Amino acid sequence: MAEEKHVHTEDGADLKRREFFARLGLGSLGIAAAGTVAFGYQFLSPNVLYEPSPIINAGKPESYPLDSVTLDANSAIYIVHSKEGFFALSAVCTHLGCLTAWKPDLGIIACPCHGSKFNREGEKIAGPAPRPLPWKRVWLSDDGDLMVDRSTDIRPMQFVSV
Amino acid sequence: MAKPIAQYFDDVRETRVWRSIFRSGTGASTLHRALAIQQNVFLHLLSTKVRRRMLSFSATWYLGTLTFGTFLILVATGVLLMLYYHPSVPQAYADTKDLQFVVSSGLFLRNLHRWSAHAMVFLVFAHMFKVFYRGAYRAPREFNWVVGIILLLVTLLLSYTGYLLPWDQLAYWAITVGSNIASAVPLMGNKIHFLLLGGNAVNANALLRFYVLHCMILPLAAIFFIAIHFWRIRKDGGLYAHQSEPATARAQAAAKEAR
Numbered sequence: 001m002a003e004e005k006h007v008h009t010e011d012g013a014d015l016k017r018r019e020f021f022a023r024l025g026l027g028s029l030g031i032a033a034a035g036t037v038a039f040g041y042q043f044l045s046p047n048v049l050y051e052p053s054p055i056i057n058a059g060k061p062e063s064y065p066l067d068s069v070t071l072d073a074n075s076a077i078y079i080v081h082s083k084e085g086f087f088a089l090s091a092v093c094t095h096l097g098c099l100t101a102w103k104p105d106l107g108i109i110a111c112p113c114h115g116s117k118f119n120r121e122g123e124k125i126a127g128p129a130p131r132p133l134p135w136k137r138v139w140l141s142d143d144g145d146l147m148v149d150r151s152t153d154i155r156p157m158q159f160v161s162v
Numbered sequence: 163m164a165k166p167i168a169q170y171f172d173d174v175r176e177t178r179v180w181r182s183i184f185r186s187g188t189g190a191s192t193l194h195r196a197l198a199i200q201q202n203v204f205l206h207l208l209s210t211k212v213r214r215r216m217l218s219f220s221a222t223w224y225l226g227t228l229t230f231g232t233f234l235i236l237v238a239t240g241v242l243l244m245l246y247y248h249p250s251v252p253q254a255y256a257d258t259k260d261l262q263f264v265v266s267s268g269l270f271l272r273n274l275h276r277w278s279a280h281a282m283v284f285l286v287f288a289h290m291f292k293v294f295y296r297g298a299y300r301a302p303r304e305f306n307w308v309v310g311i312i313l314l315l316v317t318l319l320l321s322y323t324g325y326l327l328p329w330d331q332l333a334y335w336a337i338t339v340g341s342n343i344a345s346a347v348p349l350m351g352n353k354i355h356f357l358l359l360g361g362n363a364v365n366a367n368a369l370l371r372f373y374v375l376h377c378m379i380l381p382l383a384a385i386f387f388i389a390i391h392f393w394r395i396r397k398d399g400g401l402y403a404h405q406s407e408p409a410t411a412r413a414q415a416a417a418k419e420a421r
Binding site for chain 2 (some may be wrong): 044045046050051095096097098099113124
């Protein structure tokens with residue numbers, strides 16, 4: 001067998017040629033593996049989502065009587081008309097994402113999945129929910145319709161007067 | 163004089179076509195019977211020789227074999243259900259209803275798929291309890307126990323992904339809750355949730371992803387690990403039978419000598 005040749009590296013260490021190629025090969029495999037992970041992650045993350053728009057038109061304010069809580073099940077939003085004004089509340093339970101329901105006889109919002117209960121302002125009364133129901137941004141369109149942006153949470157107690 | 167029926171089988175085994183398919187040749191000798199297992203692509207994972215007591219009902223209650231049986235039923239019925247099921251939002255629920263009320267034998271196939279799925283989960287757990295309480299997970303079978311844990315996870319994931327496919331209220335909210343549990347993973351929970359559903363909510367992408375997982379990726383993973391599981395039984399000295407274990411045999415021999 002031929003005598004193994006030595007190459008001199010910059011930091012002065014002697015590496016056998018075989019060892020050098022082994023490291024080169026392993027390094028290339030590592031880079032390829034990292035690239036595969038990056039490729040896989042990017043491929044599995046959709047760049048375009050065909051989901052409904054977060055902005056919804058909730059119609060004319062007059063259609064919501066004073067002191068009423070109205071659930072729009074399709075957009076998972078409560079439109080609340082209180083004495084202070086209008087506000088919109090997410091109807092998605094902060095525990096595990098179930099759709100909550102307004103109980104008019106009890107005056108509370110209740111989740112059917114694991115029993116979380118909230119008051120009309122979204123604060124938790126009971127159950128496993130870790131956070132209150134978030135308030136969503138509400139404004140009036142030029143046509144006088146109530147608009148809600150479901151993607152924007154706002155601080156509670158910001159009412160919209162009509 | 164008519165030939166005995168066994169003679170007809172022997173004649174078939176002697177034909178050129180048979181011999182071209184089955185290389186082990188014919189004959190009832192132990193060697194030939196062993197070769198018939200060893201040289202068959204479907205059976206070579208199995209032991210060529212098995213002790214009789216390992217095959218007794220009390221040794222295993224046949225729980226592993228029964229689990230594999232339910233898996234075969236699930237593959238057969240599942241492939242047939244795929245012929246009438248479209249994994250799309252407008253069609254999935256209607257197709258499920260069609261399978262129940264319109265397709266010939268659709269109700270039977272769907273119910274068989276559903277009940278077999280429940281039975282498989284039950285049998286997997288029963289199999290694990292049996293293995294655990296008999297101590298059959300110990301060396302040299304430790305790795306096969308780990309493979310079994312992977313198969314348990316694959317089984318549960320198959321159940322979970324299949325649950326969404328009928329696309330009814332039960333399915334929708336179960337997957338909403340289940341995928342939100344994935345969000346609880348520290349730091350990357352929301353990313354996992356997004357990748358799992360292919361979006362922010364259970365929708366068309368989630369249905370398609372769960373369909374592909376349920377019908378392609380997870381069954382292939384199951385078959386892969388089942389093959390390893392069976393092969394390791396052979397390599398680890400066959401099914402666990404207490405009296406046949408080397409340690410037990412040594413202890414018995416020592417006790418005999420002491421007497």
